[in-house]
Amino acid sequence: MKWWKIIGLGGVFMLVLAYVGTSFYFAKSIVKPTPMTLAEEEAWEKEHGLWNDFDQYEVEEYTVKGVDDYPLHVTLVKAADPNSKKYVIITHGFRSNRNGAAKYVEVYRSLGYHCIIYDVRGHGKNAPATVTLGNVESKDLLYLIEDSYQRYGSDSYLGLQGESMGSSISLNALQYQPKVQFVVADCGFTNLYDLIAAGYQANHVSFLMPGVSWMTKHIYGVDMKETSAIDAVANNQSIPITFIHGADDRFILPENSQQLAEKNPTPDTVKLVDGAAHAASREILGVAGYQALVQQNPNVK
Structure with a gap:
């Protein structure tokens, strides 16, 4: 594998890791304050x-x-x-x-x-x-x-x-x-889901909403829409x-x-x-x- 592919994959991995970590952090702040x-x-x-x-x-x-x-x-x-x-x-x-x-x-x-x-x-x-x-x-x-x-x-x-x-x-x-x-x-x-989504949109981080919602539901058992x-x-x-x-x-x-x-x-x-x-x-x-x-x-x- 060429070096640029390795760097590219490494970059993607780091982005995914950052997204998962950030989503987990925000999910925890909602349901485990x-x-x-x-x-x-x-x-x-x-x-x-x-x-x-x-x-x-x-x-x-x-x-x-x-x-x-x-x-x-x-x-x-x-x-x-x-x-x-x-x-x-x-x-x-x-x-x-x-x-x-x-x-x-x-x-x-x-x-x-x-x-x-x-x-x-x-x-x-x-x-x-x-x-x-x-x-x-x-x-x-x-x-x-x-x-x-x-x-x-x-x-x-x-x-x-x-x-x-x-x-x-x-x-x-x-x-x-x-x-x-x-x-x-x-x-x-x-x-609750709409409240959090609106807050993320206002702060230009709407891309976090799917990850945070998934974390609250599947890690903590909280479906915010309920x-x-x-x-x-x-x-x-x-x-x-x-x-x-x-x-x-x-x-x-x-x-x-x-x-x-x-x-x-x-x-x-x-x-x-x-x-x-x-x-x-x-x-x-x-x-x-x-x-x-x-x-x-x-x-x-």
């Missing part, structure tokens, strides 16, 4: 003025078993009125943890809600796990919903709030017709949804919430928050401003 610790998230919330009076609230910690008996760490933040039957489950975003949900607690607590915040699988104090950003986690959420009724009474009035990945989880749960009264979805996305909030909301039968999205969000574009609302057959509203980047609507609006948007959902009472 390195999450923030509870302390890191608390510090971030305090730095951004989002912790409020969280340290003064009465809380109760416990665990709930999710899919395949996977234990989820949960904190109940009690309402000022101990006799309140209103509850909201708040689901945090990617790489965050239940402390990342603290920013929303006062929004609901001042309306008389007990707030149930928890670590999504693979996050917070939970054991390391492969994440799907909505497909499996929405089934975990069903276990948490059922536990809440068993723990606090079948007459409880229960709603859902999610941020980013947490919105995906909350919306994906709708395909199972859960017993909840409302959903508030902040900066959610339509479909995390599809837009398909789930199409099967929503009765639950009103409030979609909130930062108008300046460049990570998950506001069009995601608009497209989700178009597919949702139940009463909904889309609220774009001027000046808010990704997951920053609560910070921009403050408690009262954000609460005003939440209260536009007809079932938030």
